[in-house]
Each structure stands twice: as C-alpha cells, then as structure tokens.
Amino acid sequence: MMTIRLGLVGVGKIAHDQHIPTIAASPDFELVATASRHGSVEGTPSYSSIEEMLDGPETIDAITLCQPPHVRYDAARLAIASGKHVFLEKPPGMTLGEVAALAEQAETAGVSLFASWHSRYGAAIDDTRAWLAGTTIHSVKAIWKEDVRVWHPGQEWLWEAGALGVFDPGINALSVLTAILPRRFFLTDATLEFPENRAAPIAADLTYVDTAGVPVAAEFDFRQPGPHTWEVHAETAAGTMLLAKGGNELWIDGVLKTTAPEAEYRGLYDQFARLIAAGKSDADTTPLAHVTDAFLRGVRVPVEPFHY
Template identity: 45%
Template sequence: MTIAIAIVGYGKIAEDQHVPAILGNPAFRLAACVSRRRAGPPGVPAFASIADLRASGLKIDAVALCNTPVERPAAVFEALDAGWHVLMEKPPAATLSAVWQIVAAAEAAGRTLFAGWHCRFAPAVPAAKAMLAGRRIDSLLIDWREDVRKWHPGQQWIWEPGGFGVFDPGINGLSVLSEILPVDIAVAAARLETPANRQTPIAARLAFGGPGIPADAHGLFDWREPDDRWNIRIEFEGHDLLLTHGGSRLMVDGVEQPVPDEGEYPPLYRRFAVLVTQGGSEVDLRPLQLVADAFLLGERVTVAPFD
C-alpha cells in the first residue's frame, strides 16, 4: 500500500524537510500541497485550501500539517472529516485543550493521529535514552539558543498569541529532554523575557523539579544568540553525557559515540507509515505541557523592543 499524502502549509520546514523525507520513502506518494499561495514542488498539484483539495477528487490518504499551531485544529478536523490520517508538525496545537479535542476527534473517526516531535528522531537521541535508562541523574542543563532572524525570517505569527516565541524552537529541546530522561520532569519556576513590542517571549529560563530531578536542573532558551546552541548536558552516576546539534551528536565522558548518519524526518515518516499501517496513533503531550506550565508559572519581564 502506498500512502497518498498531502502537505498543508507549504513553508520552509515543508520544503526543506517534509518533501525530501516523503520523496525518499516508498511508503508515500506526495499527491498534493495546500497553501494560501498555492505553492508546492514542481509537478505536484497545489490548492489554496483543504476544501479545494477535497473538491478536486484527488485520492488522498493522509496529510502532514505544517501550518501554524493556531490554524492546526481546524485543519485536523477538516482532514478527519475527509477520512484522512494526520501527521502534525510540532507543536500539535497552541493549547492543550485543543489537542485533547483533536485526539477525541481522531479516535471517533478511527484515523491515525501522530504528533511528530521531529527532534526525538535525531540520530543520537535513542542512544542517549538507552544510556540514561534506570540511571541516577546528578545534574541537568538544557541550553537551546539560536538567532531568530536566521531561522524565522519574516514570520510574524511567532510573536503573536499562540505563536510560542522562543518556545517554538525551545519545545524541540523539551521534547528530547522528556524523551531521554528516565524520570518525569516538571517546571518548578520560570522567567520569561518579552520584548516591549511583542506578545511572546524572546528568552526564558526554566527551573526543573520532580522526584529524581537534581535541585539545580535548569534550561536556558534565547532567540538572540548568533551561534546556534542546541545542547543537553546530563551528569549521571559519575559520567558526563552531552547531546549536541539538536540531538545529532552524542559525547559521553568526552568521547563521541557512533550514531546513524541520518536526519530527523526520514525516521519520523517511517514511524508515521507504521502507525497508519497498524491503525495506531501517537500523541505525547509532555513537551507542550512543559511549555504551558512555563507560561502559567513564569515571571514576566519586559525587555527592549525587537524588530
């Protein structure tokens, strides 16, 4: 069975990551794209809306939703109503309650729903998880910083309510952290720095807590860093683990560990194909819960305007 899939929301992440992963996987056929600009790869039919795609009569089995978190619930409901399976880019929606509605709708429709935390599929993440399994965590630091002008040029929605601000990339790090730790983690305190002319934070510091979490465990997130830092450092039982490059490289006690030479999206799509074939769903809300808790607990600090 070949899964005819459509991409909804054709932007940078769709063009750079989703399209190559789909074209490189024989389980899928890229059947269409949906975007207000009617953009897509050459030769792939493009439509301005899901309604237009449905009206075209093209055979579609599944959609990959790459539109904004605020737009995503309505798109999911349209897709499920059409009888399609759904892969959601991260984060799955702008609120937890919206995701629970989405989960209920997918269950009622009997369709696969997959929340695709793509950084969890980075090549070094499974090895880090296996290494930490059952171990005592002695210290923990997540340092997730990048330059917003480089990675999100002209994307104004990230600064609006529901846009997540620095947690748009930061949730990637939290998705990895919640995956590899042998214990559950919670946000104990937060400081959120928001530009005077924006609605979402440009930087944040999180303190973590919970049974088995060391007292000084914390995370740093910043969108003003010219040099990308996507690192997680964990000391455990006399060893030092450093997961770098967003989960692509793993150092243990200063020695680099061998990992597969593959990006995040090919294994993500392999997982989606398995879920569709087996009739399963996979929606882990822990990363979104951590961000929601940061907003609930966070001390708000206004910083200089950012343009």
C-alpha cells in the same frame, strides 16, 4: 503495505527543507497534492486551501499539516472528518485542549493522528536514553539558543498573543528531555523575557526538578548570533554527558559515542506509516504541557523591542 497517498498543507520553509524531500525518498508515501496560499511543489497538483484540495480529483489517504499552529485545528478537524490520517508538525496545536479534541475525533473516525516531535528522532536519542537509564543522574541542563532572524525570518505570527516565541525551538529541547530522562520532571521556577513590542517571549530561563529530586534546567534564547546551540548536558555517576546537535551526537567525558547523519524526518514518516498500518495514534502533548506550565508560572520580564 500499499503506498499512502499524501496531501501536504502549508508549503513553506519547513515543508521545503524537510517534508518534501523526505516524502520523495520514502517507500511508504507519495505526495499527490498540496494546499498553500503561497507555495507549491513542481509537478504536484496545488490548491489554495485544504477545502479545495479535499474537493479535488486526487485520492488522498493522509494529510500532513505544516501551517502555523494557530490555524491547524480547523484543518485537522476537517481532514479527520474526511477520513484522512493526520500528521501534525510541532507544536501539534495552540492548546492542550485542541490536541485532546483531535485525538478523540481521530479515534471516533478510525484514523491515525500523529503529533510529531522531530527532535525525538535524532540519531543519538535512543543511545542517550539507554545510557542515562544505567547511571545515577546528578543534574541536567538543556541549552537551546539560535538567531531567530536566521531560523524564522520575517515570521511575524511567531510573536502574536498565544504563539510560542522562543518556545518554538525550545519545545524541541523539552521533547528531547521528556524522551531521554528516566523520570518525570516539573517546573519550579521560570523567567520569561518579553520584548516590549511583542506578545511572545524571546528568551526563557527554566528550573525543574524530577520526581527523585534531581535538578533539571533549561535556557532558551532567540538572540544568539552565529552558530546555533542545541545541547543537553548531564552530570552523572558514570561521567559527563553531552547530547549535541539537537540529539544527533552523544559524547561521554569528551569522547564521541554516537553520531549519524540527520534523519529525523525520515524517522517521523516511518513512524507515521507504522501508526497507519497498525490503526493507532500517537498524540503525546507532554512537551506542550511543559510550555503551558512555563507561561502559567513564569515571571514575565520586559526587555528591549525586537524588530526583524
């Protein structure tokens, strides 16, 4: 397959930390242009908007969108209408309806749309799914806790009405649960803690059950100082399982079974290349649907104000 010429929109922390080095190392992609209000990549043509980038002289085959989700739909719609394949950072949109509309537009335009969930590409995800499929699960609990000041410094958009708050990392846990568990699960109870001065939650306590009656729970918190916790615990007939480091280590009864260096974004770009080559899309919104259910059903509890 020929090299896919890529435009990157939104040159912020996640782009610098993950996308740019992954693209540079990929055999499938070449970064040929960027569009961002504040960031750029040395040696790569840069523009202040996606409109300017699309009007530039560079030939672009595909576009990765890394800007905040509340402005992503318009950019994705424009890219699709211009005949570009589109990679959506997580979450893929502000609403389920947005992503469904983009999927229809991509199909009509004959381009690939990829709603990426990076945690599903953790080194231990496949082994964990296979291990759980071979035993009887008694209970499952995801714990996703971190310090928002470390991981999202000064990102005020995260707290706006319609934004995800703690579900921005929490949706990673939901993407993992929906990847490793053998059956669908659904929400039965939820408590969401909202700072008095914010329109998005800072913590969430979620209770689920799967279609076989197995209890599934999740705890998300943006207020954990020090090291983060990104884990899934399961009690099963075959022993106690721990999926640690966001999906990159599998432990069974305290024994490490699977580990490898983090390569989630390499997995994402490999999948994007495969989708483009096959003329297919992958626009799964199941994790976002679980977030929507939490906002719909959750009891909102006010807590102390949050300030950076």
